[in-house]
Amino acid sequence: MLSNSSKYALKAVLYLTLHSDEKNKMMVKDISEKINVPKAYIAKLLQQLAKRKIISSAKGPKGGFYIDKANRNQPIIAIIEVIDGKRRIESCMLGLEDCNLHRPCPLHSLISPSRTKMIQLLESKTINDLAKDLELNKSFLPD
Amino acid sequence: MLSNSSKYALKAVLYLTLHSDEKNKMMVKDISEKINVPKAYIAKLLQQLAKRKIISSAKGPKGGFYIDKANRNQPIIAIIEVIDGKRRIESCMLGLEDCNLHRPCPLHSLISPSRTKMIQLLESKTINDLAKDLELNKSFLPD
């Protein structure tokens, strides 16, 4: 469903949402340690996210990554789309080019409704929504 | 979600369900051509499925793979479990060891219900159920 990279990216973004803002930027090194993902690996992912404005960044001393107001209100799926691409999550279960309603594969009627639901939730829930759950101890960031 | 291998396996099993029985076995070569999957690749998958009794097989001249009555009534998920393993489909979205209800990851509440639903359907629908849909032109096997 999600690539490893997307999982890491999501962890990093949520961590940043809880622990950074315009005034408090975080360095790759610290993020990496806290979320337990190799530094060079998460660096690459964070750079991709920054380039696509999912998160914010500043170069130079006192620089780092952070999440600003606008970043916070983006849907979860934005992260996944940048890292995995839209296709991965929406593609046909049996490997058809597109999941085509006019010529559905044998699994389509079985799983399509559930998947559509999932995607809708990923589209409607924001980064901030998930961060709130974490703050309220309704959920937990895995090591 | 599903590996390529699982997708191929499922295609092959459904094709066999429609075109084989105890009296009419099919050789790898023919299956491979019909479902458009490389011969050596699908052969390996079919052998795994046969060893785990998901499908049937017979060696020697006039041998081949086929689906018998018992095979037909197995749940779809049996195929996926043999090829991908149970873990792949049930694992936590954020990469936790198990999807743990006592310490759910941030995505859990969002996607777990949909995923559970999907799994239940894969458990309850049989190979035969999907084959029926194909016969009635309610669904189609991808090339």
Next chain:
DNA sequence: GAAAAAACATGATATTAATCATATTTAAGA
């Protein structure tokens, strides 16, 4: 009981995804 036709077992190669490394650019602060 020998020859051939099939699955079976095992291993090799190729492709993709995950991980690591390093040189370049930018901006802060002395």
Next chain:
DNA sequence: TCTTAAATATGATTAATATCATGTTTTTTC
């Protein structure tokens, strides 16, 4: 304006999947 601290860009390596190849065993048929 020089030094340094950070992200950025790019590419190299490693590991996991997907794909291909080939020798071995079983069973039919003559």
